[in-house]
Amino acid sequence: MSEYVLELRGITKEFPGVKALDNVHFKLKAGEIHALMGENGAGKSTFIKVITGVHSPNSxxxxxxxxxxxxDNPKDAQKMGIAAIYQHVTNYPDLSVTENIFMGHEKVQKGTKRLRWKDMHTEAKSILRDLGSSIDPKTEMGALSVxxxxxxxxxxxxxxxxxIIIMDEPTAALTARESEELYKITERLRDQGASIIFISHRFEDMYRLASQVTVLRDSKYIGSWGVNEITNDKLIVAMVGREITQVFPNKKAKIGEKLLEVNGLGKVGYYADISFTLHKGEILGxxxxxxxxxxxxxxSLFGITSYERGEVYLKGQKINLKDPKAAMNLGIGYLPEDRQLQGLVLDWGIGRNITLPALKELSSKGWLNNKKESSIAKKLAEKVNVKANSIFDLVSSLSGGNQQKVAVAKLLTADLDIIILDEPTKGVDVGAKSAIYEIINDLAAGGYGIIMISSEMPEILGMSDRIVVMREGRITRVLNKEDATQEVILEAAMSDIKGKEVG
Structure with a gap:
């Protein structure tokens, strides 16, 4: 009997014109948490689908x-004890927790088609309690947090x-506290004999949980190591195929005149007494x-929601932000946190997504100038280095990092002075992060004022010229870059005392 519960030997999967997996190997031991890492587009999604029976390998x-x-199908894999949990939870929001848990393998009364609801509710509750959760199994799924x-x-x-449980980026949308709870549940499953394949871009996930890590790059197997046997630098080289000597770029922008001034902004139940400034060429974290x-x-600064108190000044003039269109006309752009739900039309091509905010400028008498649209889209896609065959490729076919680049390019079609970036590198790999940081740095050098929301401490410290720290709807500190450390920021994030702006 082999020590491995799962082995993949020389797996290759081809689609028309694309080799999604190329001679991939993988070994999983019983009771092991094994991290699988690689850039977006490395082949991880196809890897999951081969193991779960969605795709059959060519060899x-x-x-x-x-x-x-x-x-031959996912049912075959399920019968053999394989399950996958995806980054974007695929559930039925209007059905109960119990219905979601037993969907596809419901308990049915023998000799009838009647569902054994009492048994399913009881078992669902028991499983949830074993996981340390107090969720009521009769609750609607849509009412739950991520x-x-x-x-x-x-x-x-x-x-x-x-x-065998495959977890695909399960911590991507979770807070640090929620991630820690998930870590404990994952370790509990391991201790009960389950084997876990944990897919993540976050090194902290790997170090916290895994004993082994396997890397895929460009659809190929690169190698497998004990987590304590490989350094961060070597892991990055394995993932991206080159050394990233400097994740955060050198500052090129010169900070200029004041672009934005926010005074005493408030909205009951959300935030209060928000005041800060933003200058030309500045990245405000x-x-x-x-x-x-x-x-x-x-x-509120982009007009999606309204503020109830306070004033906003743009280039010294008081402005009224009624809606996003008004904000964009005034020169303010916004990149939302959820690029797939709020930032992009996934079933459209790259070019059409990029030029969406500029349809009026690209049209004459109700007719769209397709040649001009394609020219602008191509130029902006190249500017942010979107990797695709053409601007007509569907956005849904792109990796997460390239989708984010398209979302940034979309902002550049408008005549903006200020760009708000909400978690700009969420869910993208280390190589794509480095590229996005270069783009943000170039935008600041081009004279844009950047407001960057981020939960990642290295990102805030590495990119920001000044840092605004908030807690429970209020500003606790505003720090210059040279005064900011991880400890100072964390203390401010947990503090009730409002600090004065420095600089």
């Missing part, structure tokens, strides 16, 4: 407990008696614990 073999297996929905997905995997009110303030 190569897969073994479960030394027995060669072949899955973290709670992840727990329900894990409960669903357990309800199918899964022994906005940070704090999740729930601090950062996004709500910036949504």
């Amino acid at each position: 190569g073999d897969m073994y479960l407990n030394s027995e060669k297996v072949q899955f 973290a709670q929905q992840q727990i329900v997905e894990i409960a669903k995997a357990i309800s199918t008696n899964a022994k 906005l940070t704090g614990l999740v729930g601090a009110g950062r996004t709500e303030v910036c949504q």
Whole structure:
């Protein structure tokens, strides 16, 4: 009997014109948490789909407990004890937690088609309690937080008696506290004998959980190491194929005149007494614990929601932000945190997404100038280095990092002075992060004023000229770059005392 519960040997999967997996190897031990890492587009999604029976490989073999297996569909994989939990939770929001957990493998009364609701509610509750959750199984799924929905997905995997659980970027949308809860649940599953494949871009996930890490790059197997045997630098080289000697670029912009002044902004229940300034060429970091009110303030500055008190001045003139269109006409752009839901039209091409804010300028008498549209889209896609065959490729076909670049390019079609970036590198890999940082730095050098919301401390410290720290809807400190440390920011994020602006 092999020590491995799962082995992939020489797996290759081809689609028309694309080799999604190229001679990939993988080994998973019983009771192991094994990290799988790689850039967006490295082949991780196809890897999951081969293991779970969504795709059949063109060549190569897969073994479960030394027995060669072949899955024709996901049901085959489920029967063999394999389950996947995806980054974007795929649930039925209008159905109950119990219904979501048992969807596709409902308990049915023998000899009838009647569902055994009492048994399903009881088992769902038992599984959730074993996971340390107090979620009521009769609650509608749509009423739960993202973290709670992840727990329900894990409960669903357990309800199918899964022994191999694949977790795809499960911490991407979670707070630090929620991530820690997920870590504990994952370790509990491991201790109960489950084997976990944990896919993540976050090094802290790997170090916190995994004993082994495997890297894919450009659809190929690069290598597998014990987590304590490989350094960060070597792991980055394995993932991106080159050394990233400097993740954060050198500052090129000169900070100029005041662009934006916010005085005493307030909205009951969300934020109060918000005051700060933004200058030309400046990157102003906005940070704090999740729930601090950062996004709500910036949504008001873009006219998505209204503020009830305070004043906003743009280039010395008081402005009234009625809606996003008015904000863009005044020169303010906004990149939302959820690029897929709020920032892009996934079923449209790259070019059409990029030029969407400029349809009026690209049209004459109701007719769109397709040649001009394509020319502008191509120029901006090249400017932010979107990797694709052409601007007509669907945005849905791109990696997360390239989708984010398209969202940034979309802002550049408008005549803006200020760009608000809400978690600009959320869910993208280390190589794409470095590229996005270069773009942000270039935008600041071009004279834009940048407001960057981020929960990532290295990002805030590495990119910001000044840092605004918020807690429970209020500003606690405004720090110059040279005065900011991780400890100072964390203290301010947990403090009730409002600090004075420095500089």
